[in-house]
Amino acid sequence: MSGQRVLLTGATSAIGVSIAERLRRGGARIALTGPADEHNQALADRADVVLLDVDERDPKQVRESVCAAVDRLGGLDALVIATGVMCKGPLAETPDADWDELLETNVFAPFAYATECLPALRDAGGGSIVIVSSAAALWPDTGAGAYAVTKRSLVMLAEMLAMEGARHGVRVNSVCPDDTSVLIAADGNGEAQDANATPTQFRPPLGRLVQPADVAGAVGYFLSEAAAFCTGASLAVDGGMRAAARAWAVAAV
Template identity: 45%
Template sequence: MARLHGLRALVTGGTSGIGASIVQRFRSDGAAVVFTGRDDARGAEVESRTGASFVRADVRAPDDVRTSVGAAVERLGGLDALVANAGVLHESPLSETTDEAWDAVLATNLIGPYLYAVACLPVLRASGGGSITMTSSDAGVWGETAIGAYSVSKRAVNMLVQTLAVEAGPSGIRVNAVNPGDTAPGMATHVEGRSELGDASGWTLPPLGRVGTGEDVASAVAFFASPDGAFCNGSILLLDGGMRASLRAGAVANPAAAEGA
């Protein structure tokens, strides 16, 4: 399938996990891709495997953001799509989160995508439009106390997406978010008490009977960047295999929960 043929894309956090899956999918679908990350060795491996072009950059550093966007434009001859995927997980309830951890999570998960979006908007406008897709999380849809700062940051990303969608839409720029649930490889499956095997560790699997994969998320991101997603703007797509629906259904079916409500 080559539905992204000719697309010029910049993917942040593309050296591992979901990001590497997005780079692979975009390349398989015909896109020219520049991707960023902080690990040179992993960047070189993904670069060799996919044929995409690696730029070392830290999303927390404004100078790195500007430099990597400039490098992408130079190497690709322009830009049609930004995928703001880089993120970091911190395991702690808010009451036990240090100031340093709070700042680090927000700098990577919220300020980084904001900086990249703002840096890419003029380039996308010059291309006549395009798309920005941000990797958020199901933790941004409802609060998760075990990963408090992460949950807050992803909720903010969803609002960033919808605000940018309204601002950039008149320029033909579509801004959307994917909100993955537990994904392997991914960050959430490493939280204590969760496992890729689900029930084996006491963590309940979604109704589809498995956690998501990087390829599942990459397919959704490719849709948003493709002509098939031409009327999607401000969308917050939940990719959790039905987990949230099952939790809500369980709460209704549970008499004790119903009485508590």
């Protein structure tokens, strides 16, 4: 990824920070979006990257941030979308206000960034877009129904953009990580457990929860020459959870 000019949205989350560190190690030049508070600015200064203060739910600010990134980086080779919020609860009980926040942040903002960046990627002779979705997009998450719906939308967004961008040499893929921090207690009381305290039988088959670095590695792969013929793909980074769930369902029939 040496010399790649990358715009990374939602870069101040744990996953976003890990992606930024991975890209920097690979030699990429990066512009980040996120609140320009003292903590984030210090993080950006330490990583020697550009931080753009943006409300990603505002299409005007999204447009301006893309222009600023292209100007500061001298063009654009890749876009990584790690923007997202979580709202828990059953689908049918999701309040309208939560739906608005989920749709604005998880769907409309990624769509706006992707469409705003396409001209710059085409001008560069092609490029790559990677959208961070969720394992909840691949199989139902009854504890976060509306969130799962919006994350599933991102997978289809990546597939549609992949078809429309292919003739311009723009590849678009999605990464679907499982929970990177906590699991819900098995007794159903809704209390979160620390990863290290989670009983082995409730962990992914690989024996641990997903780490932000695992997600960053998948993003790095899609941006690299090794993935030059991959577009419209969705990569589960879940330690085998989806496969295990399917195996359990088949065994139970």
